[in-house]
Amino acid sequence: MKVLVTVKRVPDPEAKLKVDPEGKGIVTQGLKFVVNPFDEIAIEEGLKMKEKHKAEVVLVSIGKKDSTEQLRTGLAMGADRAILVLTDDGADSEVVARILTKVYEMEKPDIVLMGKQAVDDDMNQAGQLLAEYLGIPQATFASKVELSADLKSAKVTREIDGGMETLEIQLPAVITADLRLNTPRYASLPGIMKAKTKPFKEIPAAELGVQVKPKVKILKLEEPPKRKGGIKVETVQELVLKLKNEAKVL
Amino acid sequence: MDFTLTEEQKALQDTARKFAREVMAPVARKHDETGEQPVEVLEKAFELGFLTEGIPAEYGGSGLSRLDSIILTEELGAGCAGMTTSMMATTLGLTPVVIGGSDEQKKRFLTPLTEKRSLAAFCLTEPEAGSDPLGSTTTVKKVGNDYVINGIKRFISNGAVSELYTVFATVDKSKGAKGFCALAVPKGTPGLSAGKEEDKLGHRASNTTEVIFEDCKVSADHMLGKEGDGFKIAMATLDRTRPAVAALAVGLARAAMEAAIEYSKLRKQFGMPIGMFQAIQFMIADMGMQIEAARLLTCLSAWLIDQGLKNSLQSSYAKCFASDVAMKATTDAVQIFGGYGYTKEYPVEKYMRDAKLLQIYEGTNEIQRVVIARELLKGI
Amino acid sequence: MGNILVIAEQSKGSLKKASLSAVTFAKSLAGKAGGEVHILVMGSGIDSVAKELAGCGAKKVWVADDPGLKDYLAPACAQVAAQVAKDCGASVVAATVTAMGKDLLPRVAAKLGAGMLSDIIDFVVEGGNIIFKRPVYAGSIVAHVSLESDLKVVSVRGTAFEAAKKDGAPAEISKVSVSVDPSQSKMKFVNFEEYKSVRPELTEASIVVSGGRGLKSAENFKIIEGLADLLGGAVGATRAAVDSGFCPNDLQVGQTGKVVAPTLYFAIAISGAIQHLAGMKDSKVIVAINKDPEAPIFQVADYGIVGDLFKAVPELVEEIKKAKA
Numbered sequence: 001m002k003v004l005v006t007v008k009r010v011p012d013p014e015a016k017l018k019v020d021p022e023g024k025g026i027v028t029q030g031l032k033f034v035v036n037p038f039d040e041i042a043i044e045e046g047l048k049m050k051e052k053h054k055a056e057v058v059l060v061s062i063g064k065k066d067s068t069e070q071l072r073t074g075l076a077m078g079a080d081r082a083i084l085v086l087t088d089d090g091a092d093s094e095v096v097a098r099i100l101t102k103v104y105e106m107e108k109p110d111i112v113l114m115g116k117q118a119v120d121d122d123m124n125q126a127g128q129l130l131a132e133y134l135g136i137p138q139a140t141f142a143s144k145v146e147l148s149a150d151l152k153s154a155k156v157t158r159e160i161d162g163g164m165e166t167l168e169i170q171l172p173a174v175i176t177a178d179l180r181l182n183t184p185r186y187a188s189l190p191g192i193m194k195a196k197t198k199p200f201k202e203i204p205a206a207e208l209g210v211q212v213k214p215k216v217k218i219l220k221l222e223e224p225p226k227r228k229g230g231i232k233v234e235t236v237q238e239l240v241l242k243l244k245n246e247a248k249v250l
Numbered sequence: 251m252d253f254t255l256t257e258e259q260k261a262l263q264d265t266a267r268k269f270a271r272e273v274m275a276p277v278a279r280k281h282d283e284t285g286e287q288p289v290e291v292l293e294k295a296f297e298l299g300f301l302t303e304g305i306p307a308e309y310g311g312s313g314l315s316r317l318d319s320i321i322l323t324e325e326l327g328a329g330c331a332g333m334t335t336s337m338m339a340t341t342l343g344l345t346p347v348v349i350g351g352s353d354e355q356k357k358r359f360l361t362p363l364t365e366k367r368s369l370a371a372f373c374l375t376e377p378e379a380g381s382d383p384l385g386s387t388t389t390v391k392k393v394g395n396d397y398v399i400n401g402i403k404r405f406i407s408n409g410a411v412s413e414l415y416t417v418f419a420t421v422d423k424s425k426g427a428k429g430f431c432a433l434a435v436p437k438g439t440p441g442l443s444a445g446k447e448e449d450k451l452g453h454r455a456s457n458t459t460e461v462i463f464e465d466c467k468v469s470a471d472h473m474l475g476k477e478g479d480g481f482k483i484a485m486a487t488l489d490r491t492r493p494a495v496a497a498l499a500v501g502l503a504r505a506a507m508e509a510a511i512e513y514s515k516l517r518k519q520f521g522m523p524i525g526m527f528q529a530i531q532f533m534i535a536d537m538g539m540q541i542e543a544a545r546l547l548t549c550l551s552a553w554l555i556d557q558g559l560k561n562s563l564q565s566s567y568a569k570c571f572a573s574d575v576a577m578k579a580t581t582d583a584v585q586i587f588g589g590y591g592y593t594k595e596y597p598v599e600k601y602m603r604d605a606k607l608l609q610i611y612e613g614t615n616e617i618q619r620v621v622i623a624r625e626l627l628k629g630i
Numbered sequence: 631m632g633n634i635l636v637i638a639e640q641s642k643g644s645l646k647k648a649s650l651s652a653v654t655f656a657k658s659l660a661g662k663a664g665g666e667v668h669i670l671v672m673g674s675g676i677d678s679v680a681k682e683l684a685g686c687g688a689k690k691v692w693v694a695d696d697p698g699l700k701d702y703l704a705p706a707c708a709q710v711a712a713q714v715a716k717d718c719g720a721s722v723v724a725a726t727v728t729a730m731g732k733d734l735l736p737r738v739a740a741k742l743g744a745g746m747l748s749d750i751i752d753f754v755v756e757g758g759n760i761i762f763k764r765p766v767y768a769g770s771i772v773a774h775v776s777l778e779s780d781l782k783v784v785s786v787r788g789t790a791f792e793a794a795k796k797d798g799a800p801a802e803i804s805k806v807s808v809s810v811d812p813s814q815s816k817m818k819f820v821n822f823e824e825y826k827s828v829r830p831e832l833t834e835a836s837i838v839v840s841g842g843r844g845l846k847s848a849e850n851f852k853i854i855e856g857l858a859d860l861l862g863g864a865v866g867a868t869r870a871a872v873d874s875g876f877c878p879n880d881l882q883v884g885q886t887g888k889v890v891a892p893t894l895y896f897a898i899a900i901s902g903a904i905q906h907l908a909g910m911k912d913s914k915v916i917v918a919i920n921k922d923p924e925a926p927i928f929q930v931a932d933y934g935i936v937g938d939l940f941k942a943v944p945e946l947v948e949e950i951k952k953a954k955a
Contacts, residue, residue: 016770072257120766125746128737137705160729163822163823168820195258195261223772249915
């Protein structure tokens with residue numbers, strides 16, 4: 001069984017980001033980059049399938065050479081191999097999904113595991129686009145995945161509005177991971193040492209023959225208007241009075 | 251001179267930093283208050299290979315270089331000094347075997363420590379022998395094919411909870427250093443027991459006890475090296491592990507500085523964040539430069555070991571300097587937090603209590619200065 | 631500029647109020663860029679939903695009513711939606727950001743070869759181009775983006791656009807002929823487990839009372855529920871509170887949970903970490919109760935009380951009862 005897991009390099013979600021002077025990007029000097037937290041959860045789910053069903057876990061990342069760091073983290077966690085599709089141009093969700101389609105054709109995995117969204121652009125599209133391009137089922141926002149005994153289908157529980165929905169999907173399929181699917185393991189020291197010996201392939205994006213260019217153009221980034229400062233009140237009585245008479249919300 | 255971390259070192263630093271933030275820090279206060287062994291933390295540390303970092307890979311350990319290990323230890327030190335002491339003391343406790351043991355002894359004593367969560371204890375200090383190790387009164391006597399150990403060790407980290415104890419005893423006090431011996435004593439050996447647990451100012455998550463040897467008998471193949479090798483093994487062990495103490499100090503100081511910086515940005519007095527006042531700025535500036543200097547000294551002392559070069563001077567520099575830096579940084583952090591810093595609700599009072607031990611154990615800073623001066627004034 | 635197709639959402643024959651935000655967006659876009667607003671709703675036994683939508687001021691409501699669409703499944707719905715988009719001459723397809731909207735819309739975009747933008751909070755039309763605004767990096771930064779694509783698919787944040795009124799003159803309702811055979815699908819709906827609650831839905835409530843880790847237990851969380859019930863509001867929580875098991879995870883407000891912008895938001899024992907702020911900072915009035923005077927939440931709160939919630943909240947309940955009497 002083979003599982004393909006996507007890995008995106010994103011700025012550390014804990015970092016306070018600043019818009020750069022040109023206003024089209026963020027200041028990256030001194031910024032720490034990590035594996036997209038939802039992708040980490042996807043990697044962990046892949047590793048669980050490796051442990052339970054002897055699945056081969058293949059990681060794929062799309063970006064510049066520095067994404068190597070994040071792929072190594074995934075390898076250190078226990079994945080088997082990594083593919084880095086090198087591209088210098090910004091790729092929007094569509095380009096990403098098109099590239100993944102080509103990687104899918106190369107690898108023919110049973111499941112594509114992806115984080116539900118990347119915490120930099122928060123688009124939440126690539127998994128669904130990929131499923132449509134491939135004409136295969138999707139189960140987004142997964143909080144539980146159970147493979148059938150014959151590994152031909154999966155029961156996926158999803159977090160949706162108002163409750164949890166369970167779908168049964170035939171494989172191959174795309175599953176996107178939500179927060180509560182699992183708790184990703186740390187890379188252990190032996191894992192870190194082993195990571196550098198695992199197969200790592202770099203493929204220039206041009207070689208995959210994806211013709212599509214990004215449609216999303218970022219014109220400007222700005223920090224949202226700051227709320228004007230509020231006040232502290234001493235007593236609950238004062239608060240209620242203000243809510244009633246001043247804010248008029250009670 | 252290349253100061254960049256390798257990919258593996260960055261990955262190691264990341265995993266350790268996450269571990270410190272997500273596993274150690276959330277329960278640090280609890281274990282500081284109760285003194286309970288942080289079993290879940292140690293279990294996870296074992297799973298990640300932290301506890302066996304001092305055991306060479308061919309014996310089943312993580313086999314980190316000393317430079318790798320101080321990168322690891324700094325991160326852990328920022329999580330909780332006490333828990334890090336337990337882990338670091340394990341490396342300390344097993345290093346005499348690494349340095350003085352035969353291949354067969356390494357397999358016998360070290361490999362089992364890699365198979366399940368295990369701590370180790372370095373038994374040198376005694377009630378009457380701290381800075382002066384040769385004041386030791388623990389004796390070892392050859393009886394047939396065995397050695398019998400008698401004596402009491404004090405202030406032993408992991409004293410009640412170790413799988414392996416390395417103990418230093420003298421076979422003939424009149425021979426001084428040449429009578430000193432190092433032996434490996436596994437848990438469960440009759441005559442080996444732990445005494446009372448110390449109720450300490452800091453590092454309270456770390457188990458510190460007396461270790462008592464009462465006609466403790468081990469077969470002769472538990473002697474590391476020959477009779478009389480003990481002093482050399484002890485000193486080489488301390489040189490090798492002293493950089494880790496310095497790294498712990500750097501991590502602790504850094505945690506205090508980071509907390510102080512964040513607080514200085516948020517806390518407002520006289521209409522502005524207190525970080526705008528020079529008094530606070532100067533304290534933070536001093537923290538920054540001293541921590542960076544301590545870190546570099548620590549890296550140097552570890553790098554020398556990895557190059558196979560003598561590092562006694564540099565490891566003394568590093569330990570003494572870094573622990574003094576940690577004491578100052580943590581004390582200043584409490585000062586910056588003001589009244590809040592004096593309460594247990596904020597982490598800085600614990601940092602300050604934890605820092606004090608770093609100036610005392612693993613060779614007091616007074617002894618470090620004696621050693622340094624002796625080296626620099628050679629020929630006097 | 632072609633027409634704008636809004637994909638409305640219904641559940642068990644009831645219109646989801648959130649969809650009305652996408653209608654407002656569509657009408658606003660039509661007003662600025664031209665084109666007519668069409669609405670599509672899919673499901674089974676949804677006549678009454680279609681009639682409701684007909685009063686929203688669209689040109690036409692398209693109804694795909696078929697037993698095969700009783701349970702929402704992305705591939706079938708994407709197929710219907712893409713067909714209707716073509717049939718109604720849409721150059722923009724929009725839906726509100728809901729679990730369904732997020733799941734479905736990209737597949738529609740893929741079928742149409744359209745570019746897609748998620749979580750739109752605002753837009754301007756400049757010289758024939760539409761410039762959209764959307765939050766990035768957990769909402770700490772706002773991006774102005776355009777789509778270089780004749781066909782555009784967008785999901786819009788329900789909190790950014792008021793719900794359209796449903797009392798207009800009824801639009802034409804057109805039936806879409808659908809043939810969906812669920813047995814041919816590689817996906818099957820198994821079941822849905824609803825979180826039972828009589829309170830308003832978090833994203834639809836005009837008052838939200840949220841609790842954080844400082845409540846210390848699920849038992850204590852009842853304090854939050856008490857205040858919410860008194861005000862007829864919804865209950866929210868931080869990730870920390872949900873992870874500690876104080877309440878179910880669909881109450882989580884934040885970057886990775888629900889984004890809400892009610893009229894009144896109570897943040898109780900919530901420190902105000904940026905990930906939580908991302909989910910509620912657009913609330914009209916924010917009240918914070920926290921015993922830490924330096925908690926970041928006070929920087930966004932309109933009114934703050936520094937104090938012990940276990941004293942302040944019961945007091946608040948009493949004062950509100952008095953005020954309402």
